[in-house]
Amino acid sequence: MFSITVKDHVMIAHSLPDPYFGPAQNMHGATYVVEASFKSPSLNEQNVVIDIGEATDILKDVLQEMAYQNLDELPQFRGILTTTEYLAQYIHGKIKSALREDLILKVELFESHVASAAYEE
Amino acid sequence: MFSITVKDHVMIAHSLPDPYFGPAQNMHGATYVVEASFKSPSLNEQNVVIDIGEATDILKDVLQEMAYQNLDELPQFRGILTTTEYLAQYIHGKIKSALREDLILKVELFESHVASAAYEE
Amino acid sequence: MFSITVKDHVMIAHSLPDPYFGPAQNMHGATYVVEASFKSPSLNEQNVVIDIGEATDILKDVLQEMAYQNLDELPQFRGILTTTEYLAQYIHGKIKSALREDLILKVELFESHVASAAYEE
Amino acid sequence: MFSITVKDHVMIAHSLPDPYFGPAQNMHGATYVVEASFKSPSLNEQNVVIDIGEATDILKDVLQEMAYQNLDELPQFRGILTTTEYLAQYIHGKIKSALREDLILKVELFESHVASAAYEE
Amino acid sequence: MFSITVKDHVMIAHSLPDPYFGPAQNMHGATYVVEASFKSPSLNEQNVVIDIGEATDILKDVLQEMAYQNLDELPQFRGILTTTEYLAQYIHGKIKSALREDLILKVELFESHVASAAYEE
Amino acid sequence: MFSITVKDHVMIAHSLPDPYFGPAQNMHGATYVVEASFKSPSLNEQNVVIDIGEATDILKDVLQEMAYQNLDELPQFRGILTTTEYLAQYIHGKIKSALREDLILKVELFESHVASAAYEE
Numbered sequence: 001m002f003s004i005t006v007k008d009h010v011m012i013a014h015s016l017p018d019p020y021f022g023p024a025q026n027m028h029g030a031t032y033v034v035e036a037s038f039k040s041p042s043l044n045e046q047n048v049v050i051d052i053g054e055a056t057d058i059l060k061d062v063l064q065e066m067a068y069q070n071l072d073e074l075p076q077f078r079g080i081l082t083t084t085e086y087l088a089q090y091i092h093g094k095i096k097s098a099l100r101e102d103l104i105l106k107v108e109l110f111e112s113h114v115a116s117a118a119y120e121e
Numbered sequence: 122m123f124s125i126t127v128k129d130h131v132m133i134a135h136s137l138p139d140p141y142f143g144p145a146q147n148m149h150g151a152t153y154v155v156e157a158s159f160k161s162p163s164l165n166e167q168n169v170v171i172d173i174g175e176a177t178d179i180l181k182d183v184l185q186e187m188a189y190q191n192l193d194e195l196p197q198f199r200g201i202l203t204t205t206e207y208l209a210q211y212i213h214g215k216i217k218s219a220l221r222e223d224l225i226l227k228v229e230l231f232e233s234h235v236a237s238a239a240y241e242e
Numbered sequence: 243m244f245s246i247t248v249k250d251h252v253m254i255a256h257s258l259p260d261p262y263f264g265p266a267q268n269m270h271g272a273t274y275v276v277e278a279s280f281k282s283p284s285l286n287e288q289n290v291v292i293d294i295g296e297a298t299d300i301l302k303d304v305l306q307e308m309a310y311q312n313l314d315e316l317p318q319f320r321g322i323l324t325t326t327e328y329l330a331q332y333i334h335g336k337i338k339s340a341l342r343e344d345l346i347l348k349v350e351l352f353e354s355h356v357a358s359a360a361y362e363e
Numbered sequence: 364m365f366s367i368t369v370k371d372h373v374m375i376a377h378s379l380p381d382p383y384f385g386p387a388q389n390m391h392g393a394t395y396v397v398e399a400s401f402k403s404p405s406l407n408e409q410n411v412v413i414d415i416g417e418a419t420d421i422l423k424d425v426l427q428e429m430a431y432q433n434l435d436e437l438p439q440f441r442g443i444l445t446t447t448e449y450l451a452q453y454i455h456g457k458i459k460s461a462l463r464e465d466l467i468l469k470v471e472l473f474e475s476h477v478a479s480a481a482y483e484e
Numbered sequence: 485m486f487s488i489t490v491k492d493h494v495m496i497a498h499s500l501p502d503p504y505f506g507p508a509q510n511m512h513g514a515t516y517v518v519e520a521s522f523k524s525p526s527l528n529e530q531n532v533v534i535d536i537g538e539a540t541d542i543l544k545d546v547l548q549e550m551a552y553q554n555l556d557e558l559p560q561f562r563g564i565l566t567t568t569e570y571l572a573q574y575i576h577g578k579i580k581s582a583l584r585e586d587l588i589l590k591v592e593l594f595e596s597h598v599a600s601a602a603y604e605e
Numbered sequence: 606m607f608s609i610t611v612k613d614h615v616m617i618a619h620s621l622p623d624p625y626f627g628p629a630q631n632m633h634g635a636t637y638v639v640e641a642s643f644k645s646p647s648l649n650e651q652n653v654v655i656d657i658g659e660a661t662d663i664l665k666d667v668l669q670e671m672a673y674q675n676l677d678e679l680p681q682f683r684g685i686l687t688t689t690e691y692l693a694q695y696i697h698g699k700i701k702s703a704l705r706e707d708l709i710l711k712v713e714l715f716e717s718h719v720a721s722a723a724y725e726e
Contacts, residue, residue, distance in 0.1 A: 001484075002448050007477040009233040013134035013150035013191075020288045022295070023189040029134035029150005033234045046383045047444040052478050053385070068144040070134075081289040085244050112130040113154045113718065114249040115294050121243075122726075123690050128719040141530045143537070167625045168686040173720050174627070202531040206486050234476065235491040236536050242485075251717040255618035255634035255675070262409045264416070265673040271618035271634005275718045310628040312618070323410040327365050354614040355597065355638045356370040357415050363364075372596040376497035376513035376554075386552040392497040392513005396597045431507040433497070475493040476517050504651045506658070565652040569607050598612040599657050605606075 003039040004048070006055045010034065010063040014071035014082045021081075027072070032087065032109040034063060036095055037120075039104040050101060062094040084109050084117035092119045124160040125169070127176045131155065131184040135192035135203045142202075148193070153208065153230040155184060157216055158241075160225040171222060183215040205230050205238035213240045245281040246290070248297045252276065252305040256313035256324045263323075269314070274329065274351040276305060278337055279362075281346040292343060304336040326351050326359035334361045366402040367411070369418045373397065373426040377434035377445045384444075390435070395450065395472040397426060399458055400483075402467040413464060425457040447472050447480035455482045487523040488532070490539045494518065494547040498555035498566045511556070516571065516593040518547060520579055521604075523588040534585060546578040568593050568601035576603045608644040609653070611660045615639065615668040619676035619687045626686075632677070637692065637714040639668060641700055642725075644709040655706060667699040689714050689722035697724045 013029040036059045040049045071077045080086065092107040099105075106120035134150040157180045161170045192198045201207065213228040220226075227241035255271040278301045282291045313319045322328065334349040341347070348362035376392040399422045403412045429437070434445045443449065455470040462468070469483035497513040520543045524533045555561045564570065576591040583589070590604035618634040641664045645654045676682045685691065697712040704710070711725035 002452070002480070002482050004448060004480045005478065007234065009235070011145075011149050011151050011232070013148045016288075018288055020293065024132075026189045027134045027148075027191040027194075028132050028189040029152075030132050031150075031152040031233050043446075043448055046379075046381055047446040047449045049448055049480070051383065052447075056478070068147045068149040070148040073148075083285075083289040084294075085246060085285055085291055086289045089244070111132070112152050113128065114130070115247065115298070117244070117246045117291070119244050123694070123722070123724050125690060125722045126720065139530055141535070164688075164690055167621075167623055168688040168691045170690055170722070172625065173689075177720070204527075204531040205536075206488060206527055206533055207531045210486070236489065236540070238486070238488045238533070240486050249718065251719070253629075253633050253635050253716070255632045258409075260409055262414065266616075268673045269618045269632075269675040269678075270616050270673040271636075272616050273634075273636040273717050310631045310633040312632040315632075325406075325410040326415075327367060327406055327412055328410045331365070353616070354636050355612065356614070357368065357419070359365070359367045359412070361365050370597065372598070374508075374512050374514050374595070376511045387495075389552045390497045390511075390554040390557075391495050391552040392515075393495050394513075394515040394596050431510045431512040433511040436511075474495070475515050476491065477493070500651075502651055504656065567648075567652040568657075569609060569648055569654055570652045573607070599610065599661070601607070601609045601654070603607050 001039055001041055002043055002049050003037050004050060004052060004055060005035050005037040006052060006059055007033060007035050008056070008059050008063055010067050012066050012069055012071055014077075016081055016083065018081060027070075030111050032084070032111060034059065034091065035108045035110070037106040037108075039106070040101070050099075050103060058095055058098045062091055062098060065094070084111050085119065088117050088119035122160055122162055123164055123170050124158050125171060125173060125176060126156050126158040127173060127180055128154060128156050129177070129180050129184055131188050133187050133190055133192055135198075137202055137204065139202060148191075151205075151232050153205070153232055155180065155212065156229045156231070157212075158227040160227070161222070171220075171224060179216055179219045183212055183219060186215070205232050206240065209238050209240035243281055243283055244285055244291050245279050246292060246294060246297060247277050247279040248294060248301055249275060249277050250298070250301050250305055252309050254308050254311055254313055256319075258323055258325065260323060269312075272353050274326070274353060276301065276333065277350045277352070278333075279348040279350075281348070282343070292341075292345060300337055300340045304333055304340060307336070326353050327361065330359050330361040364402055364404055365406055365412050366400050367413060367415060367418060368398055368400040369415060369422055370396060370398050371419070371422045371426055373430050375429050375432055375434055377440075379444055379446065381444060390433075393474050395447070395474060397422065397454065398471045398473070399454075400469040400471075402469070403464070413462075413466060421458055421461045425454055425461065428457070447474050448482065451480050451482035485523055485525055486527055486533050487521050488534060488536060488539060489519050489521040490536060490543055491517060491519050492540070492543050492547055494551050496550050496553055496555055498561075500565055500567065502565060511554075514595050516568070516595060518543065518575065519592045519594070520575075521590040521592075523590070524585070534583075534587060542579055542582045546575055546582065549578070568595050569603065572601050572603040606644055606646055607648055607654050608642050609655060609657060609660060610640055610642040611657060611664055612638060612640050613661070613664050613668055615672050617671050617674055617676055619682075621686055621688065623686060632675075635716050637689070637716060639664065639696065640713045640715070641696075642711040642713075644711070645706070655708060663700055663703045667696055667703065670699070689716050690724065693722050693724040
């Protein structure tokens with residue numbers, strides 16, 4: 001199995017309005033450093049899974065939707081607890097839709113130097 | 122010159138309401154991974170600049186004030202552009218006040234894997 | 243599959259008394275930076291695998307048992323070669339016991355910037 | 364499943380002579396920071412997957428073949444697009460041949476702080 | 485003293501044709517992960533040393549000149565040993581020329597996970 | 606001012622027998638990831654501060670003395686609190702003695718992902 005991984009980041013505000021989250025119920029924010037890994041059992045004619053430049057552009061485009069936004073005010077996240085796990089799955093879905101190739105995808109969001117969340121097929 | 126450095130992080134929301142900041146004028150947020158470096162020309166009787174546990178506790182206490190907060194709503198930041206540079210200096214001042222020893226201090230805030238800001242004496 | 247990963251560290255002394263280990267037969271030590279990853283095919287009602295704070299606390303508690311200890315003197319490690327692989331499995335077992343949820347667990351111990359060992363189900 | 368991971372690096376020149384690669388068709392180069400992970404369902408008598416020193420030496424030896432070389436001029440790469448994915452598989456094969464144990468192997472090449480490629484069985 | 489630091493990377497080929505460099509006399513290459521730090525004793529009206537976006541763009545533009553190039557063939561490096569130290573100073577000069585503000589600048593090039601070189605005023 | 610930085614690591618056991626250190630009074634240990642930075646206002650004829658290979662070898666040789674050792678049992682550390690700060694200065698002295706050139710030196714020891722200590726002239 002081959003894979004390539006690219007990295008970008010996005011800065012957002014949100015709140016997690018459920019007593020489960022303690023102080024994170026407040027409006028706060030995060031920098032998510034996002035790694036997207038694209039996997040395939042074989043390489044294409046150019047010996048790549050996907051061009052690293054193309055993968056980087058797709059990730060950048062997908063993150064653009066939430067860059068410098070308050071997620072609480074975006075209609076796609078209305079009434080949803082936008083946890084790091086949820087956002088990993090959401091970004092995963094968006095990248096999948098943008099891909100022309102049928103690649104296996106993993107998305108990991110690092111919310112600090114000591115915590116991350118991921119979603120993979 | 123001796124130094125020790127400790128690291129912690131804090132997740133906040135804020136906006137930067139000046140056209141200079143483009144999309145960052147919106148309510149958004151950041152994870153700041155914060156490094157505090159304490160410098161001294163000599164060591165104390167225990168061969169340390171400052172106990173790493175004590176330095177870690179001071180940094181944690183100072184960051185507690187803004188943890189999971191919207192900086193726009195805190196009175197100490199009213200009317201202030203809370204840039205990463207500004208916050209580095211603000212945290213610097215708070216740590217200095219909490220220190221019993223007269224140590225030279227540098228504070229660096231990493232807002233992503235590709236950008237940071239620092240303030241030092 | 244969803245996952246979250248948290249990180250902590252522990253500083254220990256031990257020896258590896260078998261000629262196989264060359265100079266590491268001596269009493270020496272290590273800082274292990276420990277990553278614990280918790281995986282689940284679904285999220286709970288709060289859209290998380292496990293609360294990051296709870297995961298962090300569990301990891302911290304498990305590491306407490308060996309923090310600042312000489313593993314050669316702890317009864318649970320008597321007569322055992324406490325390699326990084328073995329300790330990854332040991333910590334894995336301890337975290338599993340502390341978990342209320344039935345999560346798939348991976349534990350990785352980074353013993354330096356160039357070497358790590360892991361155990362996963 | 365147990366695993367250990369070791370890290371080394373190699374600096375090479377090459378070109379990717381296919382219009383698909385845009386500016387990377389030029390003679391350029393890369394530092395590849397290479398991680399080799401060795402996996403096994405069980406440990407040996409010394410409680411290790413493979414000795415970290417032995418794993419480190421094997422990786423170093425394998426990388427030696429291309430260290431400070433122009434890959435375009437090495438016979439083993441004649442007419443081949445030496446992408447990061449391809450090189451991950453190539454290094455994977457060389458390490459497999461050097462291993463006495465039957466271990467599952469993953470090789471990941473980090474070509475920068477924002478991109479990597481991997482090959483695993 | 486305030487500072488901000490931004491990071492980018494560039495992939496180049498070159499040789500170091502002096503017996504001093506042993507195997508690095510061969511045509512080989514490197515990924516340089518480049519950190520540029522901009523320092524100032526004061527902040528501007530927007531509470532920044534320099535806009536992080538502007539700093540990032542300047543660094544990207546400067547690196548563009550050598551991206552995917554064989555430095556041995558560029559006229560500006562004719563007859564010059566393009567060591568990491570030399571390139572740090574060269575990039576430093578180019579960034580200084582592109583800056584409108586009079587900022588103190590440090591440039592550090594990481595050529596691997598275990599070695600870097602820097603130039604600062 | 607030019608500088609180059611190289612990195613290596615060493616694994617040791619020791620105790621800090623003073624009540625000031627709480628649980629670290631016990632026999633425990635650490636992996637120190639050690640960065641040595643060599644600074645000079647000018648480059649030599651080969652456009653380097655010092656050859657990276659030579660700097661790497663010097664650092665490796667100096668660390669060899671304490672590799673896989675219990676510092677409490679080494680005569681050079683008898684009766685000394687071998688804190689990270691102290692060891693940074695000790696290693697600094699040893700590297701200085703091994704240097705043929707008159708370079709300014711900084712030594713930083715990372716004892717975990719969240720704490721380090723340094724000594725510089």
